Amino acid sequence: MAQEHCTNQGECRTGQFTALLALGGLVILGALYAFFTLEHHGHVLTGMNNQIVWGLPHVFAVFLIVAASGALNVASIGSVFGKDVYKKRAPLSGMLALALLAGGLAVLVLDLGRPDRLIVAMTHYNFQSIFAWNMIFYNGFFAIVGLYLITLMDRKLKAWSKPVGYMAFFWRLGLTTATGSIFGFLVARAGYNSALMAPMFIIMSFAYGLAIFMVVQSAMYTWNGLVLDEGVRRRMKNLLAIFVGASLYFTVVFHLTNLYFAKQWDFERFILLDGGIYTQVFWIGQVLLGGIVPLILLFMPRTKDAQKICFCFLAPLLVILGGLAQMYVTIIGGQAFPMQMFPGHEVTSTFFDGVVAQYSPTMYEWLLGMGGVGITFVLTVVAVRAFKFMPQDDFHVLQMRRSTD
Amino acid sequence: MNEHDKPNSVEAQARRDFLKTGALVAGATLAPGVLFYGVAHSRAPEEAASSDKRFGLLIDTTKCGDGCNDCVSACNTENGLTGETGPQDSQWIRKVDIKDLRTGYVQSLPMMCQHCENPPCVDVCPTGASMKRADGIVLVDRHTCIGCRYCMMACPYKARSFVHEPLTDQNPEVPRGKGCVESCTFCVQRVDRDEQPACVEACNTQGHNAMIFGDLKDPESALNKALKAASSIEVRADLALNTGVRYQGI
Numbered sequence A: 001m002a003q004e005h006c007t008n009q010g011e012c013r014t015g016q017f018t019a020l021l022a023l024g025g026l027v028i029l030g031a032l033y034a035f036f037t038l039e040h041h042g043h044v045l046t047g048m049n050n051q052i053v054w055g056l057p058h059v060f061a062v063f064l065i066v067a068a069s070g071a072l073n074v075a076s077i078g079s080v081f082g083k084d085v086y087k088k089r090a091p092l093s094g095m096l097a098l099a100l101l102a103g104g105l106a107v108l109v110l111d112l113g114r115p116d117r118l119i120v121a122m123t124h125y126n127f128q129s130i131f132a133w134n135m136i137f138y139n140g141f142f143a144i145v146g147l148y149l150i151t152l153m154d155r156k157l158k159a160w161s162k163p164v165g166y167m168a169f170f171w172r173l174g175l176t177t178a179t180g181s182i183f184g185f186l187v188a189r190a191g192y193n194s195a196l197m198a199p200m201f202i203i204m205s206f207a208y209g210l211a212i213f214m215v216v217q218s219a220m221y222t223w224n225g226l227v228l229d230e231g232v233r234r235r236m237k238n239l240l241a242i243f244v245g246a247s248l249y250f251t252v253v254f255h256l257t258n259l260y261f262a263k264q265w266d267f268e269r270f271i272l273l274d275g276g277i278y279t280q281v282f283w284i285g286q287v288l289l290g291g292i293v294p295l296i297l298l299f300m301p302r303t304k305d306a307q308k309i310c311f312c313f314l315a316p317l318l319v320i321l322g323g324l325a326q327m328y329v330t331i332i333g334g335q336a337f338p339m340q341m342f343p344g345h346e347v348t349s350t351f352f353d354g355v356v357a358q359y360s361p362t363m364y365e366w367l368l369g370m371g372g373v374g375i376t377f378v379l380t381v382v383a384v385r386a387f388k389f390m391p392q393d394d395f396h397v398l399q400m401r402r403s404t405d
Numbered sequence B: 001m002n003e004h005d006k007p008n009s010v011e012a013q014a015r016r017d018f019l020k021t022g023a024l025v026a027g028a029t030l031a032p033g034v035l036f037y038g039v040a041h042s043r044a045p046e047e048a049a050s051s052d053k054r055f056g057l058l059i060d061t062t063k064c065g066d067g068c069n070d071c072v073s074a075c076n077t078e079n080g081l082t083g084e085t086g087p088q089d090s091q092w093i094r095k096v097d098i099k100d101l102r103t104g105y106v107q108s109l110p111m112m113c114q115h116c117e118n119p120p121c122v123d124v125c126p127t128g129a130s131m132k133r134a135d136g137i138v139l140v141d142r143h144t145c146i147g148c149r150y151c152m153m154a155c156p157y158k159a160r161s162f163v164h165e166p167l168t169d170q171n172p173e174v175p176r177g178k179g180c181v182e183s184c185t186f187c188v189q190r191v192d193r194d195e196q197p198a199c200v201e202a203c204n205t206q207g208h209n210a211m212i213f214g215d216l217k218d219p220e221s222a223l224n225k226a227l228k229a230a231s232s233i234e235v236r237a238d239l240a241l242n243t244g245v246r247y248q249g250i
């Protein structure tokens, strides 16, 4: 039975495959168009300005990078914690991690003011800068996860997959810590100056990465006309619920800490109560759609058919949406809130001091951000087509284990 | 403090060499940063940046006129800024009006790069383009800035601007460029000629005398005497950045 499921999907549905590629390619072309236009005219065409210096592209970029490290989680559970169901999914998990990271980094680079100086960024490191450390972490991630994939897929190197898997696991924790710290180090801004930023990013990365993994896995099963084993589905569903719950919990702790220990009342008031769009995106996007609704969907008892939809597509899709909302609130909301230079004073100036900064992204920011998603998409589609990334479960064993669960 | 002042790594040396060559080619009109690196290691007489000095500025808000914009205009003229104040326009110095919420007392003061001794912008810059000269002036090296804007995220004073558009009509002494970040340089090109920054000069010429510029390490400087005579504060002293710009009267 197992053989049936590991057929390479290369033989059939070439037309649809080409259509998917074309779609992804079109999105990437859009990003390239935006890139060359901005390169020529400058960022004046975007909604970003001297108050909101990081905009929508960074929302997408940081989300993809954070999700990349989370997507590797499935592999880690397999090799580090020795869970068989996850081991079978390690190659797909590693490949997705690379594709996500590539997409995220591409957006960061395409948005630079001087992308032509990328070589400068690679040859001049300021080792005090957490940003520079991130670049090292990203490059290492490509190398280690790439190596990990090779050990997983080459029979002769299989024995190495465990130690390399451990390395990838710790490297990934470092990477997400470093990404979270990009914000944690911005002591000047009320929204970012928290030691909780990095651990919160790690927890959230688990949720986002797993959600993306589940969507891709479900799509692959559907594409091949297969049904994911119920036991596997249940495990992943529970895992996603744990991660989503933990993310919600961390969100609560983060804001409570700000309120009671850091005394960031004004900032908290802004995000939680009267920040307009940011308050809405926080409550409706991040908390409700990205947290509470998926949890309900995951736990609500329902018929078998409905289960398939909610668990495999809808719940993880909502988690992804919530993740983008969270990044929007963190990155844009954190900048929109005026910096407190003169506590106890009302402040005005020609440079928008003391007022909530306005931001409305233009088409170019959307094109750049979506371009990252497009790159991830195309890489995934091609990889899944060219290599055997389809999880290869031994269903008999699974069935037996389930009966003893 | 001294280890902060000396760019002493191999990488810095390589950059120095590179920049020195660049300076030779382009002559005297290059960026202040290049000038520093080029000059500091040649036998040029002026010996521009020395760690024996730390430049600083004292601003007396009680003398700063409400509605007066002379320092801002002077900066714009000196550094070739348009003076426009849209959300995407560069402003190296701006007038900030503050009103005490309890008492209603209104003050006006100029705000610009505070030339921190421990500058967050320098800490976070991935390429080292944000840098502090030996004499404490914080600059962006136009040739290594990649336009990531992380320094803008890090600066507690919103002192930095990103150049959103291609520029024309630049002051040859103050090269700027699309896609790079920039901020107040204390008019380094003037300071290296032993002149005052344009804003300070304008303020004094107009008779306000709200700004005193000088060397914080020279006990005899007018700046130090004024600092000794009355209490002054750093904005956001809680961050312990030891700013080179201090304020009196807030």
Ligand code: SF4
Binding pocket: B112, B113, B114, B115, B116, B119, B120, B121, B122, B138, B154, B155, B156, B157, B158, B159, B160, B183
């Ligand atoms: S005021 Fe801002 S730009 Fe100036 S040195 Fe300090 S952190 Fe850097």
Ligand code: SF4
Binding pocket: B124, B125, B126, B127, B128, B129, B130, B140, B144, B145, B146, B147, B148, B149, B150, B151, B152, B180, B181
């Ligand atoms: S924008 Fe330029 S100066 Fe600022 S952190 Fe990035 S590379 Fe450094």
